[in-house]
Amino acid sequence: MAFAGRRDAPDGPDFTVLKRLARDQLIYLLEQLPGKKDLFIEADLMSPLDRIANVSILKQHEVDKLYKVENKPIVSTSDQLCFLVRPRIKNMKYVADIVNADKAMGRSRKYKIIFSPQKFYTCELVLEEEGIYGDVTCDEWAFYLLPLDDDLLSMELPEFFRDYFLEGDQRWISTVARALQLLNSLFGPFANTYGIGRCAKMVYEVWRELVEESEGDSQARRPDISHVFLMDRDVDYVTALCSQVVYEGLVDDTFRIKCGNVDFGPDVTSSDRSFKVLLNAQDKVFSEIRNEHFSNVFGFLSQKARNLQTQYDRRCGMDIKQMKNFVSQELKGLKQEHRLLSLHIGACESIMKKKTKQDFQELLKTEHSLLEGFDIRESTSYIEEHIDRQVSPSESLRLMCLLSVTENGLIPKDYRSLKTQYLQSYGPEHLLTFHNLKRIGLLTEQAPGETLTAMESKVSKLVTDRAAGKLTDAFNSLARKSNFRGISKKLGLIPHVDGEYNLKLPRDMAYVFSGAYVPLSCKIIEQVLERKGWLGLEEVVRLLNGNEFAPTEPLMEENPAWEAQRVILVVFLGGCTFSEISALRFLGKEKGYKFIFLTTAITSSARLMDAMLEAKV
């Protein structure tokens, strides 16, 4: 593809309108219940709500007291109770318990349930079964998308991953489609939609129906976003399973970023307080290091510290007037920067401490071997030792999964022994975890006698023997296999570099994994955009189990002057990691694209593993 030199990436659209829409609707809903009322908020919704409407806005609309939805009796004395919840059955039971308790005491109040982002039929059904359907009023708060950052929209639905990929529950599909339609109506019309994965395809189809229903209202508008790429998480588990080494990813792996916020504990702040810090492009220090490989961050921060010092030092030679200027204009900014700088330095130190303790290098080496497919035995023993020493349940599990996914399943002997070891270390209830992992395809057993090479030869035979033209039985047996090795080879995911990979001046997206591996998900996106479709990627698509789609005809002519041509919405169904975001940001800078991310939630290897656990009550 002829990229005539580097083009500057265009600016993305302004997503603050999404917040405004959500806030206005919430206020409208609150006003539907006039008078003083107590608001019960589901824990999951607290942080997102905080980003939309703060307490004072809620108070302005006659919200008296705020409570968290939790499993204990309520103490509210208000005559009107409003519940702001996700459409989950357990919440319905919670409300039912309150209503029925009130009924038993002969107390009458008004109850209103606001579902975010939408109501499900099952919720109403449960309300009916509990006998309170007539006592409550229901509303929907169509708060689909939370802008976490200038280029990052999250649906904050972490359960999407488990619900769809593990349980086969498709109820969020229409939710995603509606979110997409919301963006389409505000920033579209989207001209070209690409995607891969079963879920992506379904979302696409449901969304198309929504578009057709609302046809005619926004035809002639010039879009702010023209391309959409939808991808299922199960297309690429490998990337999500790797340790993150880009700063933002590392912070997420170490401290868990929640809804764009991170809690830096006392070990970071070097005081007895912990700080809640909002991490986004507004943070001057963070925005410069978020996408950097961790090894560069310290150097950058110390450089920054020196710069800051110089700026402070300018004070010395100043006369009164200059000093006045300095204090009134610059000092505040400098102080702010100073505070952030010291926080990030603290975070770095804390990360270093944690990561060196468990011998992070050793861990990364193992991961890289797994990705490259070398020294599998050695890696397996490493994992075994990891389990035996009870380093961390989710880390151990992650490594087992990484081994399985890269090797197309464990050989039967390892499969049994690693599981046995794991159960002995972390408890027998993980038997259910293993069942889940097997079902979702993260931890599987190689079919006996079918070694990787046999598999590969079968695959390559099929691929070359395209004249046959149909999916044979052999292919069906490939279902759910990751075929990582084959894909990696076809796409060149393992860069071959002579000497050290220059992490300071990266040349490709592999830098987000220390130059050892180009994230598969990002590579697919790059390839499809470059080829304007799946042409030439047929083998890869087959190895990925198909379900790809692309616009049947290019709906829009290439027009270099048109900025929106280069604004691409990437939709991750089942979550995306910060490493993937960093990688695509890098790609965008290289190729002059602006990527906008829409994810069902931010994910990480630990979150993926957590989603597979059976809740132990």
Add this chain to the structure above:
Amino acid sequence: MACYTANWDPLGEEAFYRKFELYSMAWNLKEDLRDCLVAAAPYGGPIALLKNNFRKEKSPASRPLLEIYSASGVPLASVLWKSGQVVQLGWTASEDLLCIQEDGTVLIYNLFCEFKRHFSMGNEVLQNHVREAKVFHTEYGTGVAILTGAHRFSLTTNIDDLKLRRMPEVPGLQKLPSCWAVLSQDRVTIILLAVGQDLYLLDNTSCSVVTPPGISPHAGAYVQMAVSFNYYYLALFTDTGSIWMGTSSLKEKLGEFSCDFRAPPRQMVWCTRPRSKQRAVVVAWDRRLLVAGNSKECIQFVLDEDSYLVPELDGVRIFSRTTHEFLHEIPEASEEIFKIASMAPGALLLEAQREYEKQSQKADEYLREIKDQNLLAEAVRQCIEAAGYEHEPETQKSLLRAASFGKCFLDKFPPESFVRTCRDLRVLNAIRDYQIGIPLTFAQYKQLTIEVLLDRLVLRRLYPLAIKICEYLRLSEFQGVSRILAHWACYKVQQKDKSDEEVAHAINQKLGDTPGISYSEIAARAYDCGRTELAIKLLEYEPRSGEQVPLLLKMKKSQLALNKAIESGDTDLVYTVVLHLKNELNRGTFFMTLQKQPVALSLYRQFCKHQELETLKDLYNQDDDHQELGNFHVHSSYSSEKRIEGRVAALQNAVDEYYKAKNEFAAKATEDQIKLLRMQRRLQDELDKPYVDYSLHDTVYGLILDGNHKRAEQLYRDFRIPDKRFWWLKISALAEREDWEEMEKFSKSKKSPIGYLPFVEICMKHHNRHEAKKYAARVTPEQRVKAHILMRELDQAADAAIEHKNENEMNLVLSKCTAATDSSVVEKINRAKAQILKK
């Protein structure tokens, strides 16, 4: 055109009236109108006749016959009347026929004589019978007023939202009133009735006597009254032949007229129009028609046969067996233009245009005359307006031609009114055609609106004409064509003589995917007609699956509904169907159905997981899914069971299921867990420490930590803990206990399966360099560098690495060096590396 005003008749100084023929009636009516019950709908609507109604003998041959005709007398439908005695016919605003029976039942028919529904006017009416009835129209809709045999009035103002009102009694009323009328004033419906010389006003609560202002005391008894179309005016006819005209509020008198006839007229109606100059009443006797206004003079016509008057917004329609005529006051624009010797600008313009066509220079003179007065625009406007009032296309054309001609000499005459009038006239001429038979005037058409007119065409099943009009007027598809097509399709599905395939195909071919068409609505109609198969076929054309499902469920096509719901991707819809199925089918079949639909099955499982755990188990049982059953028991052993025995029992169930599922691994693991649980229980009892729910590793670790080495060893053997794990575990626990002695003893018990580096590591972790040293000595040479690094002896580590001549090890050491403190080491290694390179 000299004779244009031939049919004009002046009434007083101001106004002219004319009567002209709309149609010669196509019906071959044998009966006299007086022998039929007649109802004609306003706005050029249909005419209903009930023949033989008044005959007393009810032989089958002389059953009453209900016939409906268009205004031009084209028969639309007829039906033999088999219900009770009809007192009154009337039309609703939506052109349904109301047949008010003696017993107070009102039957509603459409204009094709198809029965729609019926309602009753209440018990009181049923008992006392209907003596007289009137159908009236107000802003609330169509109303019915009844006068019963008990001389009481009952009424409803809206038959679609039936609320019966019984009016108060009229004191001293012993016989039927001589005449009465329904009035609507300020949104209140009241009744005005006359008994002899007295007038009574009945409202909701009271009855009051009223006297019209200015009425002569010798006027006599009232025999007839008429209320105008818009309820503003009232006319009273007395037995002295005097007609009083005034406002219906009885506050103002408009005029009075005395006529020579004292016989009660057959009919009396108002003939006015918006902005009338003269408000006149038309009175009809058997052979005489009289138009009277506020003037001494009146206009009289002879009636050759029985005639029936239909008051309209802007005139009166008069039909008889042979003709259908329209009588109205000449509108101002027409009068100005056509009045003999008129010098109005419009008249001059018309003349100018005629001369122009004759290529006479007089055209210029006329034109100049208008232009000199600066009235050309006014002239054009007059011609356009007058064209609208004309019925004859030729006259319309000549007026429009004149307007068009005049427009040429004007700079900025806005073209809209001209264009609109041309369009509207085309539509009007089309529907006035005698085949269609809707003689709407321009004013009526504007009042009715195009939407209602289209509805009426649809009601008459004149779909092609309606569509043509929509296309001609460029109405939006949604409002126009697709709405009509949908009506057409709903009608089409009722044609039982065509096969399902034919009908479905015909409908799809016409409708295609026109926007705004809902196939599911059409399918619902087909289903209502009992054509389920056709409905299913039609639903196939419905692009939105969400629309298909409810109807499919209603038709009991649940399987198909489930497929469609799943296709739609809308899980709420799937749940709707699943729960519907759950109620409809027995449990076994229900489960079987789900098994065939994985998507629905997963959804239902999700629901059961939260709401009906037992059902979930049944589902797995039904499917012989032993693996899931095993998981189910394991899960319940952690969540629902609290006692150890219960948990063991649950786990034992799980073991059985796992064996059935041929999952030996899970079975063995669960058996181990049972063993462990029992063991932990014993330990807990014996040692009085919590052990239950710890993993095997943690249990053994805890035992060692407490110094129970024997029991630890026993578990190690019983559960076949791998050596490596046991060694790791034991030294970690010992180190935590700081039992260095035991550790050393253990290290010497046999050769360590994990080597001795872990010993070093663990000692250093607990900051015991002294102990670490002991084990460092026993580390294999390959691990020596690492051991030194662990003990932070970089110098020695460097030495060892150099000794091994191993570059990787050297780099490892280098990476641990800091420039400030370890410069000598760095130097040493770099030297060694350089040496290796040299070789």
